[in-house]
Amino acid sequence: MRNMKMITAVAATLLLSGGAAYAASAEKGKVAFGKNGCWQCHGWEGQGGNAGPKLARTQLPLEAVMTFVRATNGPMPPFSKKVLSDEDLTDIYAFISAQPAPPDPKTIPLLAR
Amino acid sequence: MTDLNGKDGFDRRKFLTGAAVAGVTPALTQTTPAQAQAAAPRHTPSALPPTTKTIAAETQPPGEETSRIGGKPGSDYMIDVIKTLDIKYAPSNCASSFRALHESMINYGENKSPEYISCMHEESGVGIAHGYFKASGKPLLTMVHGTVGLQHATMAIYNAYCDRVPLIVIGGNDLDAASRPPGVPTFHAAQDINAIVRDYTKWDDTPVTLQHFGQSMVRAYKIAMTPPYGPVAISLDAGLQQEPIHEHGAKLYIPRYVPTSPPQGDSNAVREAAKLLVAAENPVIVADRCARTPNGVKLLIELAELLQCSVVDQGNRMNFPNTHYLYRPAGVVSGADVVMGLELSDFWGTVNSFTDNGENGGVGFNSPRVKPTTKMISITSVDLLTKSNYQDFQRFQTVDVHMAADAETTLPSLIDAVKSAITKERASVIAERVEKAKKAYADIRARDMQAAVVGWDSSPISTARLCMEIYGQIKDLDWSLVSSAGDVSNWPARLWPIEKHHQWLGKSGGYGVGYGAPASVGAALANKELGRFSVSIQSDGDLMFAPGVLWTAAKHKIPLLSVMHNNRAWHQEVMHVQRLSNFRNRKANYGDDMGPIGTMIQNPDIEYHKLAESMGWWAKGPIKDPAQLGPAIKEAVAVVKSGQPALLNVWTQPR
Ligand SMILES: Cc1ncc(C[n+]2csc(CCOP(=O)(O)OP(=O)(O)O)c2C)c(N)n1
Numbered sequence: 001m002r003n004m005k006m007i008t009a010v011a012a013t014l015l016l017s018g019g020a021a022y023a024a025s026a027e028k029g030k031v032a033f034g035k036n037g038c039w040q041c042h043g044w045e046g047q048g049g050n051a052g053p054k055l056a057r058t059q060l061p062l063e064a065v066m067t068f069v070r071a072t073n074g075p076m077p078p079f080s081k082k083v084l085s086d087e088d089l090t091d092i093y094a095f096i097s098a099q100p101a102p103p104d105p106k107t108i109p110l111l112a113r
Numbered sequence: 114m115t116d117l118n119g120k121d122g123f124d125r126r127k128f129l130t131g132a133a134v135a136g137v138t139p140a141l142t143q144t145t146p147a148q149a150q151a152a153a154p155r156h157t158p159s160a161l162p163p164t165t166k167t168i169a170a171e172t173q174p175p176g177e178e179t180s181r182i183g184g185k186p187g188s189d190y191m192i193d194v195i196k197t198l199d200i201k202y203a204p205s206n207c208a209s210s211f212r213a214l215h216e217s218m219i220n221y222g223e224n225k226s227p228e229y230i231s232c233m234h235e236e237s238g239v240g241i242a243h244g245y246f247k248a249s250g251k252p253l254l255t256m257v258h259g260t261v262g263l264q265h266a267t268m269a270i271y272n273a274y275c276d277r278v279p280l281i282v283i284g285g286n287d288l289d290a291a292s293r294p295p296g297v298p299t300f301h302a303a304q305d306i307n308a309i310v311r312d313y314t315k316w317d318d319t320p321v322t323l324q325h326f327g328q329s330m331v332r333a334y335k336i337a338m339t340p341p342y343g344p345v346a347i348s349l350d351a352g353l354q355q356e357p358i359h360e361h362g363a364k365l366y367i368p369r370y371v372p373t374s375p376p377q378g379d380s381n382a383v384r385e386a387a388k389l390l391v392a393a394e395n396p397v398i399v400a401d402r403c404a405r406t407p408n409g410v411k412l413l414i415e416l417a418e419l420l421q422c423s424v425v426d427q428g429n430r431m432n433f434p435n436t437h438y439l440y441r442p443a444g445v446v447s448g449a450d451v452v453m454g455l456e457l458s459d460f461w462g463t464v465n466s467f468t469d470n471g472e473n474g475g476v477g478f479n480s481p482r483v484k485p486t487t488k489m490i491s492i493t494s495v496d497l498l499t500k501s502n503y504q505d506f507q508r509f510q511t512v513d514v515h516m517a518a519d520a521e522t523t524l525p526s527l528i529d530a531v532k533s534a535i536t537k538e539r540a541s542v543i544a545e546r547v548e549k550a551k552k553a554y555a556d557i558r559a560r561d562m563q564a565a566v567v568g569w570d571s572s573p574i575s576t577a578r579l580c581m582e583i584y585g586q587i588k589d590l591d592w593s594l595v596s597s598a599g600d601v602s603n604w605p606a607r608l609w610p611i612e613k614h615h616q617w618l619g620k621s622g623g624y625g626v627g628y629g630a631p632a633s634v635g636a637a638l639a640n641k642e643l644g645r646f647s648v649s650i651q652s653d654g655d656l657m658f659a660p661g662v663l664w665t666a667a668k669h670k671i672p673l674l675s676v677m678h679n680n681r682a683w684h685q686e687v688m689h690v691q692r693l694s695n696f697r698n699r700k701a702n703y704g705d706d707m708g709p710i711g712t713m714i715q716n717p718d719i720e721y722h723k724l725a726e727s728m729g730w731w732a733k734g735p736i737k738d739p740a741q742l743g744p745a746i747k748e749a750v751a752v753v754k755s756g757q758p759a760l761l762n763v764w765t766q767p768r
Pocket residue numbers: 268598599600624625626627652653654655656680682683684685686767
């Protein structure tokens with residue numbers, strides 16, 4: 001079973017076809033994130049939860065995300081180019097990367113025990 | 114023995130009715146053959162002479178104080194029996210097949226122990242009993258129309274069965290095909306009503322005499338309350354309930370209830386388990402329904418501290434405080450050399466993982482979570498209650514030391530055996546684990562805090578924020594999280610300090626959705642008597658299976674704070690259909706919604722606050738802005754403290 005770690009290792013060598021020419025939009029990415037169901041498991045802000053990990057401010061390169069989303073056979077169902085275009089995925093990447101930094105838990109009184 | 118089975122009285126009643134009718138309308142004495150058949154059987158004289166009381170009842174004109182039944186009703190005796198068992202409530206939906214027992218309960222029994230709780234759905238009645246037991250440790254009974262009502266109740270009974278919760282279901286049934294009223298009551302009668310629940314009840318019976326009922330009721334209670342606990346069913350003949358008691362035979366008695374002691378692990382197996390645990394370098398205890406009582410929690414802490422080993426609480430009961438430095442998430446089993454499971458519902462799933470990735474011809478991928486050399490110990494009383502049809506026993510797992518015994522009952526002897534197996538040398542190895550364990554605990558807690566703040570200000574409101582806003586308003590009360598329906602990414606277990614047995618009551622057992630709402634009302638009913646503050650996290654899909662239970666809470670003034678996790682979906686299924694669409698390389702069809710057709714509860718959005726308000730609740734919503742949530746919960750808490758139920762319709766993130 002291929003998981004995220006293995007894919008990150010090979011992904012650096014893969015290139016998005018025509019990706020360099022496409023100007024990604026976080027705004028369009030927000031819409032695509034909804035229309036393609038990424039929100040279902042990762043939350044509307046990509047905050048993560050029981051059904052999928054945090055995507056907000058991902059440290060993964062675009063190529064790794066591309067490879068993973070297309071080819072994973074782990075707990076996330078893969079999205080082929082047929083159901084999710086490279087452009088939409090590139091916009092989604094821009095959207096999750098553009099998420100604001102979360103507050104420091106220490107500054108939130110509700111989280112103090 | 115006509116007096117004992119009541120048939121004598123039954124016939125006499127018919128005869129008297131017939132005679133009275135004949136008296137006023139002589140023309141009717143000329144019967145056609147068809148009428149004669151309809152009136153059969155005619156009165157046949159009893160072999161035993163009637164008592165003076167019976168003679169008086171039959172020969173004197175009916176005065177105001179005489180009952181038409183001709184003696185104390187059988188159902189009064191049934192109430193006498195039930196009262197000896199100290200059953201506090203009977204959450205039920207009314208029906209003619211148990212009208213006699215109902216009447217005796219509220220009139221003869223003065224509606225006390227049990228007190229009738231009006232329910233809109235039989236599933237709610239069972240769900241209330243389910244939640245009530247988990248908060249109080251005391252079983253309730255529920256009465257149902259034996260066919261259609263029991264059909265409604267079935268899923269909830271299955272949940273109780275899988276969750277090892279005792280409750281008594283009494284189904285009214287008119288057995289006598291020759292005399293029961295024709296038409297509807299006959300549609301509502303069956304040869305064997307209990308057949309549909311036999312696969313997921315511990316025991317059932319169909320008493321045919323009052324004395325038989327007395328024995329069956331006490332036996333039912335005793336079986337339900339012997340670990341492994343479980344639901345039981347009694348089919349109660351309508352005739353038996355309605356007929357008078359005849360005491361001109363052997364006198365009716367009520368058997369005394371004496372609890373059965375639960376099964377304890379064999380002493381050799383206990384010693385062997387202790388040896389394995391003490392010799393292990395990294396033993397892990399996994400508990401699911403181990404702590405039946407608060408004492409179970411104490412015992413588990415004692416054992417874990419003796420071994421300084423990690424404890425995973427799978428959460429079907431509150432087994433172990435999440436503030437303890439030995440508390441760990443499920444993944445910790447991967448490093449274990451010994452895993453001990455205490456009342457696990459799924460040992461296989463504890464030590465193996467399943468990935469639903471469509472591979473292996475669509476069935477997914479299995480892999481072990483533990484090393485091949487890992488030794489396994491299991492203590493579970495459920496091994497004594499394995500049935501064939503429903504598959505709650507899960508996949509087969511080979512275990513090295515396997516005890517068919519109640520875990521909580523076995524813990525004291527296991528603790529003793531561990532103490533005697535710990536040599537000086539092992540004691541020092543064990544002591545060295547403490548610092549490392551404390552650091553690992555602190556790291557996990559820091560990671561949970563970091564995860565909680567991502568999306569903290571988002572709208573819809575994040576599940577972490579939802580949970581912490583609730584906690585912020587209840588933390589100084591003696592609170593009890595009576596149910597958490599749907600999935601809020603486990604935030605209460607990750608972030609609320611849960612230290613008392615009643616602070617977390619677990620889940621449905623059989624994953625039959627629709628448990629959360631009634632179980633939270635039932636648990637709140639128990640907590641009301643115990644002076645605790647009840648809070649539930651209520652998902653939308655769960656509530657809508659039988660929302661009428663909201664009325665029951667208002668009707669009976671059951672204080673409950675219900676904060677909704679309204680993600681506007683049967684979200685679990687949203688992801689399932691998305692997953693299958695992807696496996697099949699098809700774009701999922703969302704129609705006009707945000708997720709796959711058939712999985713979203715939107716367009717139109719349900720106004721749960723209005724729904725609750727219409728049934729007598731204080732309610733507010735929809736709350737979408739996280740800044741408004743804390744103040745709204747504060748208001749709702751004040752309402753609940755005044756003795757009323759309150760609901761907040763909160764729009765939340767999916768998970
Ligand atoms: C009686 C019943 N019907 C259907 C299902 C399938 N099912 C599993 S989870 C779920 C969704 C429940 O929705 P909700 O309570 O809102 O929780 P969410 O998944 O949205 O958190 C359904 C329908 C079930 N488990 N039980």
